[in-house]
Amino acid sequence: MARTGFCDSKPLLDLHKKADERRVPLRARANACAPTDRRQPAETDESRMAPVKMETESRWERRLSAQTNESIILGFHVDSRASSAETVADECVEKPVLLYPHGLQGLHSLDALVPSLLRHEVEMALEKLDLICDRTFAWDLFLDMMRTQTQNSFPNADLPRHFTDSTRAILVDWMVQVHELLHFQEDTLYLAIHLLNHSLRQLKVTTANLQLLGMVCLLIAAKKEESLLPEVSDLCSLMDHAYTKRQLLRMERRLLCALKFDLSHSPPLHFLLLFAAVARCSAMMVWMARYLLELSLQEAQCVVFLPAQLAGAALCLARHVLQESPTPEGEAAWCLTSSIHVGSQTILLRIMQILATAASRVQTHENSATFIKFSSPERMHVSRHPGLRNPAGLLGVCSSQAPLKGTKLHL
Amino acid sequence: MTPVSSPSLSMAQCTGLQYEPVAEIGGGAYGTVYKARDIESGKFVALKNVRVQTDQNGLPVSTVREVALLKRLEQFDHPNVVRLMDVCATKRSDQETKVTLVFEHVDQDLKTYLERAPAPGLSPERVKDLMKQLLSGLSFLHSNRVMHRDLKPENILVTSQGQVKLADFGLARIYSCHMALTPVVVTLWYRPPEVLLQSSYATPVDIWSTGCIFAEMFRRKPLFCGESEMDQLGKIFEVLGLPPEEEWPTDVTVSRKNFPLLHARPITDFVPEINEEGAQLLLQMLTFDPLKRVSAVKALEHPYFQDEEPATQTESLNQGVKSAAGGICV
Numbered sequence: 001m002a003r004t005g006f007c008d009s010k011p012l013l014d015l016h017k018k019a020d021e022r023r024v025p026l027r028a029r030a031n032a033c034a035p036t037d038r039r040q041p042a043e044t045d046e047s048r049m050a051p052v053k054m055e056t057e058s059r060w061e062r063r064l065s066a067q068t069n070e071s072i073i074l075g076f077h078v079d080s081r082a083s084s085a086e087t088v089a090d091e092c093v094e095k096p097v098l099l100y101p102h103g104l105q106g107l108h109s110l111d112a113l114v115p116s117l118l119r120h121e122v123e124m125a126l127e128k129l130d131l132i133c134d135r136t137f138a139w140d141l142f143l144d145m146m147r148t149q150t151q152n153s154f155p156n157a158d159l160p161r162h163f164t165d166s167t168r169a170i171l172v173d174w175m176v177q178v179h180e181l182l183h184f185q186e187d188t189l190y191l192a193i194h195l196l197n198h199s200l201r202q203l204k205v206t207t208a209n210l211q212l213l214g215m216v217c218l219l220i221a222a223k224k225e226e227s228l229l230p231e232v233s234d235l236c237s238l239m240d241h242a243y244t245k246r247q248l249l250r251m252e253r254r255l256l257c258a259l260k261f262d263l264s265h266s267p268p269l270h271f272l273l274l275f276a277a278v279a280r281c282s283a284m285m286v287w288m289a290r291y292l293l294e295l296s297l298q299e300a301q302c303v304v305f306l307p308a309q310l311a312g313a314a315l316c317l318a319r320h321v322l323q324e325s326p327t328p329e330g331e332a333a334w335c336l337t338s339s340i341h342v343g344s345q346t347i348l349l350r351i352m353q354i355l356a357t358a359a360s361r362v363q364t365h366e367n368s369a370t371f372i373k374f375s376s377p378e379r380m381h382v383s384r385h386p387g388l389r390n391p392a393g394l395l396g397v398c399s400s401q402a403p404l405k406g407t408k409l410h411l
Numbered sequence: 412m413t414p415v416s417s418p419s420l421s422m423a424q425c426t427g428l429q430y431e432p433v434a435e436i437g438g439g440a441y442g443t444v445y446k447a448r449d450i451e452s453g454k455f456v457a458l459k460n461v462r463v464q465t466d467q468n469g470l471p472v473s474t475v476r477e478v479a480l481l482k483r484l485e486q487f488d489h490p491n492v493v494r495l496m497d498v499c500a501t502k503r504s505d506q507e508t509k510v511t512l513v514f515e516h517v518d519q520d521l522k523t524y525l526e527r528a529p530a531p532g533l534s535p536e537r538v539k540d541l542m543k544q545l546l547s548g549l550s551f552l553h554s555n556r557v558m559h560r561d562l563k564p565e566n567i568l569v570t571s572q573g574q575v576k577l578a579d580f581g582l583a584r585i586y587s588c589h590m591a592l593t594p595v596v597v598t599l600w601y602r603p604p605e606v607l608l609q610s611s612y613a614t615p616v617d618i619w620s621t622g623c624i625f626a627e628m629f630r631r632k633p634l635f636c637g638e639s640e641m642d643q644l645g646k647i648f649e650v651l652g653l654p655p656e657e658e659w660p661t662d663v664t665v666s667r668k669n670f671p672l673l674h675a676r677p678i679t680d681f682v683p684e685i686n687e688e689g690a691q692l693l694l695q696m697l698t699f700d701p702l703k704r705v706s707a708v709k710a711l712e713h714p715y716f717q718d719e720e721p722a723t724q725t726e727s728l729n730q731g732v733k734s735a736a737g738g739i740c741v
Binding site for chain 2: 229
């Protein structure tokens, strides 16, 4: 095997290499180190996709959500409803909402219904996503996710001096490849990148050891999330034996000590799947959003954002890219999802800009592991979608329409 | 307590010389426990060293997950759970890694607290408050899918302000690989029937132990003091009666026929100071069938706790959730 890629003496420093060359070594190694029998491929993600299908529930409830959405906006968001809210509200009003039950008019305020409706939707979604075993704890779990996610972002995107944004992007890209190769779950990838972000702020690691650090992040994340683990010797061979097993295990101890064994993480993917389920997004839209969200892992500047913000922005951008023809139910569900306040419009637009730029850049080069992963038929070729080609066009759309933006819920 | 003359080098290395050992406070079934001083803050901590077997694939998954879970519980800052302040892993040999857990140090456990209580024992109100805190800590652990498995007065800490803090929870699985190698004497007195019978078990084990401790708070001596598994079961049935055939677990080797057909005796014969509601709750906790045993959450809703006096130390879990709701907007 040609000695190229990350495993060489100056693996990550060599940033002058052409992108295609970077891609080669792992491809080659992928053939050399086919997963052994004890590593069964992770389950397909089909089960996670299920919730995006339309619910068979009473029309009554859909009407209600349509109606109450307007009142969320009007009720909670009086001062800034001018442009964005009206757009959303108009969409909602177009539906035959006139049939909503008369009994509701007697209520003091429809606002009061919104949290309970949203709560119901969130609980159902969490249950279907298999994120909870008992629905009685679902809402608590959601609140807990919203609360603890603040520990997952960083105050700034500063990296150690020798570790540039592009070095980071290369490392992350390689980690995505390894993750694919080992058939790990996506949660493992998100956790591994989180551990990487965290450890770079806690540990002093030389450039030569960055790849080792990336691999150890994957290993620890796998120990937390996976049921079947790779052998450490296999991991060493994935790095062309540039590091010994002893070095790898030493790094494992160093990293766990530096992190104080804190492996808790609210993956943005959970928020994305949750929001998508509540918003009744199409499978295509969910894949598109998942693709955009995974691209955010490569962007060093994204570490300052909260997981729910990244998820919200990815979903908004996916919506703009796909431009699916709106259905009344879809719009209503989207409005309801928008009432989960994840961040200011400025923040969401900023993330959408980053993601749109990244998607178009990646599509031109076609070499990113995430791009390749999401160009597969089972992921509906979303990364090749023509809508991603022109970020300027996308951003134009972004700034004129309301992104996932709503009201602050007083829960 | 024996003074420690030379602090272990690896401990110093691991914790960056931050902790100065003061005394060894227990050999413990699972490893050594030191009382140490945090040099920065001057506060006392309890250092627990756990030796885990490591193979060529590094730290065992169970250790990584369990310690990570303990760390995660920290985020909730529950008042009735002992604080985990620091963790680190150091290599001892190719086959062994030492994991050091640094907990807050509380001087007094429930055992000493009961021993020190003046003559007539604890007042019924005091017992109620302690129980409420104990169950509140337990329901927090159980809702986070952590079971204690070895609850006893020695690992229930009571601060000088009377605050209950559960300790040593969730360690059983971290220790388990080490335990298999060490013949340990673990007290049987708080073990539920399903553990004594080596049947499958889950969070209800802790409720049984809590029931035993509840009775002990009134009695100031343990309720069931068996000397072997069979003896312990015998002692339990002497009080609660032999359970009916249909409640006997099917997956166990010990036959119900080994025990004499005893009938339940009034629990107040053994815990005379307890009131009616308390006795009712106690029996719900000491239910033979783990599936019928009361849960921690349900126990807290029992009429025994529903009276005029407001909770002193106890901050209910619900309050915690409400404050979490306040943080939803970013």
